[in-house]
């Protein structure tokens with residue numbers, strides 16, 4: 039998963055400076071943060087709808103769209119994939135500590 043996200047992050051960084059006519063990524067960056075955030079919201083909603091429909095293939099496709107657009111939003115905000123994964127790892131560590139503490143109580 040980390041490799042895939044890092045690879046996509048690199049593609050997004052490369053395409054950011056491409057022509058908006060030839061690149062979906064460049065066109066979205068050109069529209070600005072509000073539009074990118076709005077796309078993430080739409081893709082999140084479509085993911086929720088797909089999950090409620092019980093259609094696994096649709097859920098897979100919408101989740102991929104959501105993650106892709108989230109990566110663009112992160113890039114726009116100057117946050118890297120590694121920043122987010124490090125935060126998730128940190129929480130995993132915290133939850134492990136809490137679990138150990140509850141076992142010794």
Ligand SMILES: N=c1c2ncn([C@@H]3O[C@H](COP(=O)(O)OP(=O)(O)OP(=O)(O)O)[C@@H](O)[C@H]3O)c2ncn1[C@@H]1O[C@H](COP(=O)(O)O)[C@@H](O)[C@H]1O
Nearest residue numbers: 049050053056060061062063064065077080102103106107
């Ligand atoms: N992974 C993706 C990817 N996932 C989804 N999408 C696009 O995201 C859009 C989202 O779907 P929607 O149905 O919401 O699209 P839409 O109705 O056209 O969107 P709007 O009019 O609302 O903006 C579609 O146009 C998809 O083509 C993607 N576009 C590009 N990539 C990757 O990004 C790379 C660079 O793409 P370009 O920037 O186009 O070169 C590609 O090689 C791919 O690896």
